[in-house]
Amino acid sequence: MINKNWEEEFELKSFDDYKIQFAEWDRLRQQNSDENWIYIGGDSEKPTTAKIGLTSRSLASRATGTQNPDYLLHIAFKVKEGVSAKRLAEIERFLIKQLSSQYQRIMHKHTGYPSEWFCCSPEEMQACVEFILEQNFTYEMYCHHCPIRGYVVFQHWKQGDPRYVAGDPEQPVDPDCYQQGGCGADCDCWS
Numbered sequence: 001m002i003n004k005n006w007e008e009e010f011e012l013k014s015f016d017d018y019k020i021q022f023a024e025w026d027r028l029r030q031q032n033s034d035e036n037w038i039y040i041g042g043d044s045e046k047p048t049t050a051k052i053g054l055t056s057r058s059l060a061s062r063a064t065g066t067q068n069p070d071y072l073l074h075i076a077f078k079v080k081e082g083v084s085a086k087r088l089a090e091i092e093r094f095l096i097k098q099l100s101s102q103y104q105r106i107m108h109k110h111t112g113y114p115s116e117w118f119c120c121s122p123e124e125m126q127a128c129v130e131f132i133l134e135q136n137f138t139y140e141m142y143c144h145h146c147p148i149r150g151y152v153v154f155q156h157w158k159q160g161d162p163r164y165v166a167g168d169p170e171q172p173v174d175p176d177c178y179q180q181g182g183c184g185a186d187c188d189c190w191s
Helices: 018-031 085-102 122-136
Strands: 035-043 046-058 071-078 105-107 114-118 143-146 151-154 156-158
Touching: 035 085, 035 122, 046 085, 046 122, 071 122, 085 114, 085 122, 122 151
Parallel strands: none
Antiparallel strands: 035 046, 035 071, 046 114, 071 156, 105 114, 143 151
């Protein structure tokens, strides 16, 4: 759950080392941010279409901000707090370019210009976007690499969760893992 008062509750005196203090401060900052998302939406009446987008605001602004009553937010990947709006726009452009090479883009009926909608299911787009983000933007994303699972674990919000908060998409595979965002083993997920 996001704690909007985390900065006020952060105790500087509880750390002996300024590096550990900064690491914990940044972890809490990222964990409690509800802004900066790359999201995928869909149309409940057209299951073979999906939309890619970004918001530098909270995700709730994109869950209800469309004129399409059949629009559903499928998944959103958390971008780190502090990533600039310019960099967010670059990530979105790169994603759209990559998706355009794999899926047909849907054109706006009125203008004929390409939209952010593609001819693929939200699930297909999710897999593609996860791959692109893992290969190109892990520094900007709120994520960690799990050497046990062998892939990047993105913090995200997924349809069905009533809260718009970041969460690990997988349950730990081993109860011995005590890492925050754990992968299932005593490992260096956050290194």
